[in-house]
Amino acid sequence: MARNHKWLIMNETQCNSENVERAADILVNAHHAIAFTGAGISTESGIPDFRGPQGLWRQYNPEIATIDYFLQHPKEFWLFYRMRLSTLFTAKPNRAHIALAELEKMGIIKTIITQNIDGLHQAAGSNNVIELHGTMRRAVCLACGHTYPMDAVIKKIDSGQVPPLCDGCGGILKPDTVLFGESVKDFERARELALMSDAVLVVGSSLSVYPAAYIPLFVKEMGGKVIIVNMEPTELDYIADVIIQCKAGDAMSLLLDAVKKKLSMK
Structure with a gap:
């Protein structure tokens, strides 16, 4: 895959920079945006x-x-x-889980595909959740x-x-x-959703565990936009259109506010 795209990086002290606005623009203008989450979204919940x-x-x-x-x-x-x-x-849902649930209710995020087993997306109010690695519930x-x-x-x-x-x-x-050595759950369904999506919001994943990490790659290969929210660099930063490198709770709260503001101006 070519790496000649443009991307933006911000550090933890720049969570309110133009990157949040760029990410909000992508989400507001997307026809079918999905979220992909990993363990990093739940660390602020104490996991x-x-x-x-x-x-x-x-x-x-x-x-x-x-x-x-x-x-x-x-x-x-x-x-x-x-x-x-x-x-x-x-553990209780944190601001990032709650923001994603709100974005789903607003119709911005259609489905959350998660690597997590903690059930915090559902606890936050999200309804359309695919748990690739199952549930501990x-x-x-x-x-x-x-x-x-x-x-x-x-x-x-x-x-x-x-x-x-x-x-x-x-x-x-x-x-x-799903333990190591077992097949992920609902991967084909997740793949089909990714291939029909024009944007993916990655939150709290290092994007190093496959086949789950193929999800943003599928979106990118179909011409979609990739937003990555993570504290550390990921293995797929090179495909990102926007990178927000700060705490998930901070980034998602600001992103939710930016989306609401843009929708109110339409």
């Missing part, structure tokens, strides 16, 4: 990302999040996961496919049933999330 300075994989071996590890060591996996659920379940029996709300699974674990088992068939329950 650590995976690869940052305080990231999960700097504290734990990523092998624990593989399907092979789960199948071989389900008890150890669930003890680790139970600890992580304590953080995930107490439920578990599924590997034997019969029956699903359980995660609060019921937590009760099993806290009562000493580790790993938690299916009430119906006795099979081992697994979080309804």
Whole structure:
């Protein structure tokens, strides 16, 4: 893909610069804009990302999040996961989640495609959400496919049933999330949406995990615009039309205000 496009970069102290206005112009003039979010959108909710300075994989071996590890060591996996659920379940949507939900209600963002499993987009009020990596809000029996709300699974674990088992068939329950080594969920649906979109707003993703990171590439290849909001440079900065390099909450609050202002002037 050619890299001869024009882009703008702003640092954390320039969140109110012309880049927000440029991004707002793209969104207001788009016919079908989507959002693509990663772990960085939820760090302001107290959920650590995976690869940052305080990231999960700097504290734990990523092998624990593989399907092979789960199948071989389900008890150890669930003890680790139970600890992580304590953080995930107490997290609340932050300004970035709320701004995206508002943009969806306004008809600016049609769908949110997320790599996150925390359910904070739905908690913020978003309705059209594709969870590529599943959700930690439920578990599924590997034997019969029956699903359980995660609060019921937590009760099993806290009562000493580790790993938690299916009430119906006795099979081992697994979080309804995509572990390393498993296929992402609803990717074909996400791909089709990206190919019909003329703008994508990326928020809080390093764009380093595939196939999920193909989503903005699909939009770009069809001639669409790419906006990236992230604290750090991403692996796909070279395709961006606008880059807003600051906190997701700050950037999204300003972007929402800019969009509202432009719509009021139409």
